[in-house]
Amino acid sequence: MPDQSKAWLDDTTLRVMTYKSGSFTFQLGFDLQQVKPMLDRVNDAQNRFNKMPSLPQIIDQVQDKVLASSIYSTNTIEGGQFTEQETEEILRLDPKTIQKTEERRLTNLKEAIDWIKQFSQKRLQPVDGQSISLTSVIKLHSLVSQNLEEQHNPAGQFRNNQPSQKTVVGNNAHGGTYRPPKCIEDIEYLIQAWVEWLNSPHVINQPAIVRACLAHYYFELIHPFWDGNGRTGRLIEMLLLEQSGYRFTSSAIWAYYQINIHEYFALFNACRKAADKKEPLPNQAFIEFVLKGMFETINNLHDQSNSLISFLLYQTALNDAKFSKRISDRQFNLIQTIMFVTGQTKKFLTQAELYRVPQIQVLYTGKTERTFYRDIARLVELNFLDDQDGLIVVGD
Template sequence: MTLLISGFEGGEFSEEETGNILHTVPKDIQKSAEKRLFNLKDALLWVNKQRNPQFEPTQGKPFLLADVTHLHALVSQGLDEGHNPVGQFRDNEKWQKTYVGNAEHGGRYQPPKCLEDIEYLLQAWIEWLNSPTIINQHVIIRASLAHYYFELIHPFWDGNGRTGRLIEMLIYEQSGYRLSSSAIWQYYQKNIHEYFALFNHCRKQAKNKKDLPNTLFIDFAMDGMLQTINDLHDQSNQLIGFLLYQGSLNNARFNKAISERQFNAIMVMMGFSDTYTPAALLRNPQIKALYSNRTERTFYRDIESLIDAGFLFEQDGKLLLAI
């Protein structure tokens, strides 16, 4: 969750900084940016509680307007960012203008401004989202369109982006998507310029009465989900490979196929983020300590033995774990 929150908030904090903030006592949080992290954590936990244990991508669950205001309240509570009453829709005065977008991402537009129009559009959005035609569409189509149209309405003074992505996540969770429902946000963050530009492109396509104006945004969401699922699959394979490697290493140690010293050398290497040549590895303080009472020849013999046993291999002169 720490990585997700860090990515979802636009990379303002690193993963480590995000973790430190989330472990701070809430009453000690002073900055709005830090408070937003806490709020997002609360919102994600609430969305997770709505999770469907069954995978049902074409059996949508009814969506409630109360969920929208609740999500906005969760992400906006306690923030001192000007006029943004939690869970309350905009009602612009005649002199107040709200704009969405910018020139960099295809232009900006004015969403509906008076409360009466916003409430009417949101109610129509909910009825459409729960209509027989839409509720049983594949969840990727339903969730991405729910997200898209919510952002066009832009019903709150602030926090619409966070609320819209949480709405999308909630719809995914209601269909049993679990990990991929939140991991797709990292895809959005990696492709943030395209994400914003597509809102404007599709809006202009609809304004010009083009056929299927929202197709590109749906395609974008589908590509993101496919990439997300593939990434999760790769991560799972890497984890399985690591566990199998660790099991083989433990068995070799238990059966004395490798020495305790060789086992410890591998364990030290597991903590490295870089690769080393054998000579550079021997200069590492931890490895050097393991061989403090041994000759260099012993070290190189141990390395050759670990390569022969399949626990290490050399590539471009550097040692890598054979995971």
């Protein structure tokens, strides 16, 4: 059996020789000048997002939306069957009342995300990375895997495959399969080398996004646990991004991974094969994929926040109009009912269709139909409602 050994080939490349899994090389594998334009765009967008008005109502709503979307996405990537709305409803439950393993996976993820949030930085630090520890990795896997009644996947414990146990990652649809290291001696040695590489002087000060996505990539290649490696790897990426000020984007990007799941999985295999062939920039494609995802994610967060701010201003104007008697209580309640109905049906209705809605019929008990149409006209005149080709839309 060959000895285990490590050798730094240069300031950013660490080659590791294992007992039974051959050699393993941690490297940057990308060209900074090629990705710098997109990197600058991402950092500029994140800076602008971090400086948006931090109204408590807006922050709370964005946080709730991102939490539900992120947990839905990372769980779906691993085969979860809950919809995003079901995920949101489960997350509102008291974790102590949850009995089903499938539901507990979601609350475990929330607990892991909450644990990461304590390390969050409000100011963007795009090239000032923080160290990561093996303790944090084990903590994250323990949180993800706790109380799941999965005897094959003890929380926080590394794999140690027996001769009859095979661990295979990937499938032919996403570029082929891969067998990660299997004996615990190699796994422990590799994960310690992974930590050493990530914390080394010339890697820790790489662009934070690059370091975070490479931490995720190499963690998945080591695949140290029996189960939960994907969820834990994305949480590690989130931790490193949160430490550098990529607020909300750090986990919101999981939705991008889920939407582009085939490319996401295929790139792990493509980059691994490129490294095996000694190609000069084996990790470039994965880094570009993540940067594109970060940019789209931040723009989506901007749009969500702007919509929430617009809605908050709309509600303030609506309340002022009611208080100053520019609109009646009935007209105020009509708008609230229209918002509720369109939110439930996910479509806009004509005036005639709205008038037939039972909740609106209640508002106009003892009133003529003409009163309803006059109220609609008044609210359109005040820009609280908008008539778009016959459909009644709540105004901005």
